[in-house]
Amino acid sequence: MCDQENELFDLSDEQTIRFLSALSDFNSVYTEIHKYVCLFICLVGILTNILHMTVLMQPSLRRCAVNCVLTAVAICDVITMSSYSVYLIRFRFLPSHEGYSYSWMVFLQSHVLITIAMHSITLYLGVLLAFIRWQALGDIHSKWLLPRSAWIAFIFCTIAVSIICIPTGLLHHIYELTPDESIEIIDTTQNITANLSALQPQPTYYTLDFDRDSCILFKVNLWMNAILLKSVPCVLLLWFTIALILKLRTTDEKRNYLYSKSFRKHIRKTTVPDRTTYILTIVLTVFLITELPQGLLALLNGVYTNDVHRYIYRNLGEVLDLLSLINCSVDFILYCFMSSRYRQTFTTLLVRAESWIRSRRDRRMMDRQFYHRAVLKAPPFIQTTISPSMIQFELATSVPSSDEDDQSRASMRV
Secondary structure, eight states, X not given: OOSSOOOSSOTTOHHHHHHHHHHHXXXXXXHHHHHHXXXXXXXXXXHHHHHHHHHHTSTTTTTSHHHHHHHHHHHHHHHHHHHHHHHHIIIIXXXXXXXXOHHHHHHHHHHHHHHHHHHHHHHHHHHHHHHHHHHHHHOTXXXXXXXXXXXXXXXXXXXXXXXXXXXXXXXXXXXXXXXXXXXXXXETTTTEEEEHHHHSOOOOOEEEEEOTTOHHHHHHHHHHIIIIIIIHHHHHHXXXXXXXXXXXXXXHHHHHHHSOHHHHHHHHHHSOOOOHHHHHHHHHHHHHHHHHHHHHHHHHHHHSHHHIIIIIIHHHHHHHHHHHHHHHTSHHHHHHHHOHHHHHHHHHHHHHHHHHHHHHHHHHHHHHHHHHHHHHHSOHHHHTTOOHHXXXXXXXXXXXXXXXXHHHHHHHHO
């Protein structure tokens, strides 16, 4: 892409060559199982995030700004994993050795933009989670605790990240593939060579690649992604996570100082502890573990572009994708394990769904029984014209109303 780039690896060093060879060997082994592992994580993650959104949108939980932000994160994760599932199925499970059509290249271009944008939005929403909880520990009347503020911040993050991703869309171009050699068929009986391309039209295939003529745009896009979409949210996330932990510790120390030891024991026995801050700390730590290495690599990519692309991203890019997908699918599991209120809401939803399914099943069984009874009682020449809907209509119209019952009883007395 760009000439005269800085070199990250010294290819004359034997240890460096062994390290790069080990990376290549690892990639050759892992790439065979990557598609199966990631497709499983995507399918499970889509299901769990839909359940996660359903639970968080219940009236008892959606009045909290943190839950609104978590709902927005789940929406972004579902979009990311849905796009990645389609990519895996078409380009990894069903690859085309000749090439791909223009429509699939348009999808691949959209997939690149969607995954980068959605992933960056979730990073900034993670920062917003830490900031809201940090505000809640200091001021319970803060405007950031309102659901409206959370949704406004989500919309602002979406618009800002979409604008930052515009150079990425301009940098990726769809190119037409040109065959290197024409296919020849040799007739051994007559020694005639026929050119297939001249006899019949060949299908046109396309590929997606960077803009081959704009090194400046390529470097600008790298630094924008590295700083604005990776490094800044990671630094803010690390800062607010540490601030959240320190403020939580300070709050506990003040509480222990104000209350006596016996009163603290009484509080522990009679009240349910608020684990929201601890849950968020774990969620944010998962964010940092999966995103901080990518932020560092993004910065290295801006300085040592060719070496990072050739030796690191080619060999470890799928592992980075795996970490991102794991980050997209763990929130539901963490909340189920750590939040009693979340588990109670989820259990209530399951009970309501089970009762609805049972009522539907009982209604179908009753309709079936009424239908069989009506068919058995009807004459043979009428049985063929009876349907369950007719039976339901007859049963509904044959039940006398209370006024008709009163009139019939009065006439009998007369």
